[in-house]
Amino acid sequence: MDINSKPIIKKAIDKINEFGNQIEREVKIMHVCGSHEHTICNYGIRDVLPDNITVVPGPGCPVCVTTQKEIDEAIYLAEQGYTIATLGDMYRVPGSDKSLMQLQSEGADVRIVSGIPEAVKIAKTTDKKVVFVAIGFETTAPTTAAELLSIKAKYDSNKNSANELNFYIHNCHRQTPPVMDFLLGGGSKLNLDGFICPGHVSTITGLKPYYAPCEKYHAPMVIAGFEPTDVLMSLVMLLNQIKDDVAKVENEYIRGVREEGNVVAQKMINTVFTDKDVAWRGFPVIKNGGFELKDEFKRYDIKNIIDMPEIKEKINKGCICSEILRGEKLPTDCKLFGKACDPINPVGSCMVSDEGTCRIFYKYKKLI
Structure with a gap:
């Protein structure tokens, strides 16, 4: 039927x-x-x-809720000479002054990848430190967990302190x-x-x-x-x-979702991560709103390896992505929508990703 x-x-x-x-x-x-x-x-x-x-x-939208501070941190890492591996959407999200895409045009080593396995492959071919910008909800956290479990088992001879592959994540996962x-x-x-x-x-x-x-x-x-x-x-x-x-x-989605969910993926998440209170874009710190690497995996979190400078967000005051993410306004309420802000020249994160509300409204705006 x-x-x-x-x-x-x-x-x-x-x-x-x-x-x-x-x-x-x-x-x-x-x-x-x-x-x-x-x-x-x-x-x-x-x-x-x-x-x-x-x-x-x-x-x-996981790209949309990633904070500008986290994007600025990825940009900082690229400026310090790290190889940054990122998904295509994150590549274009504006930071305070520029995006990773703009930084790449200035000579930074920024690579677009389809996921963390491809980023790990890059790490196997270079002596540089490779940092994967790990975003997403419970759907992508298992892939990060699986790769870190594999790296820990295959490459690290000293299971408590080594990171022989020089592969790290910039952890932006959320629940x-x-x-x-x-x-x-x-x-x-x-x-x-x-x-x-x-x-x-x-x-x-x-x-x-x-x-x-x-x-x-x-x-x-x-x-x-x-x-x-x-x-x-x-x-x-x-x-x-x-x-x-x-x-x-x-x-309603009984053909795709079981009562217990995917217990294998859950086990991987629970092995590698623990709950963490984190801020979302447009939100304050949310209790258990994100994931943190457990102690035995913290050597793979770049923020535990280097002293990251304090970065203050500089959100464009004309952008209402925060209100849109909270459901308080629609893209069509924004004065920038379809004018100063469009998919080619996005002002806010909600216009970048295919999963972003502004991008979706722009695509179907004749129907809204």
Whole structure:
């Protein structure tokens, strides 16, 4: 059966409108996934929702939530002669004065890679210290953990102090459920009624991390896939909970997400990382919002190897990425959107990545 068949989509839209009429108040639901925003914009899902039902994009882009300070630190490392390996999106994100792309044009050794395995290959072919800018949520943290476990086993003869490959990470990994907890607890000006939970992250985490914030804030949560019917059905499930004044974690994306998640990936993460309180772009420090390397792996964190100077962020005052990441404003509320700021000349991080809300709105702006 075609998951996106017109009869199924029509039934879902009719049910959403039925529940919207029954609830009779303003409802705000947030998602934290760039892929969900692509689906919502591409298929015009907001256009078929009742007037009292709003779906707002939150901090679902790993490039976007990486702080400017972290980008400036990567730029500093490149200026000091380190080989910087980075994903293509991070390559273009503006720091305080320039981007890694601009620095490369000035002669710095900055390499675009598809992931950490490619960065490790570079380290095997050079005597220079190679630093991989490790970003992303629970979906990419296992790949970092797997490579560090492999390096530790294959290259380090002294398991307590050596780093014979001269490979390091600039650790910018983050965890998703803690920011959802933060937003529900007053971290946004919005009074959120529930969450569409991220499908990719949930394939790793399973359902368990959502139980505590769901119960704590009486906030319905539904894990959704990425087809238009997935998003519509997740809204049906959320609105049904809101209508009945119940709050539970449900899984619409049963074909991709298991209750327990990916236990192998979880084990790798737990072997290499521990929880850490970190700031996100647009947010203060979030409790357990990131990952920190455990003691036996800290020799692979470049910030534990060198004395990094104190770097203060210099955010462009005209950019509203912070408010967009908190769901308080949309890209179309920004005076720079599509004018001074576009994908060729991005002012803020939300316009750079394909997962960024501003970039997505720009792509589909004729449909919004």
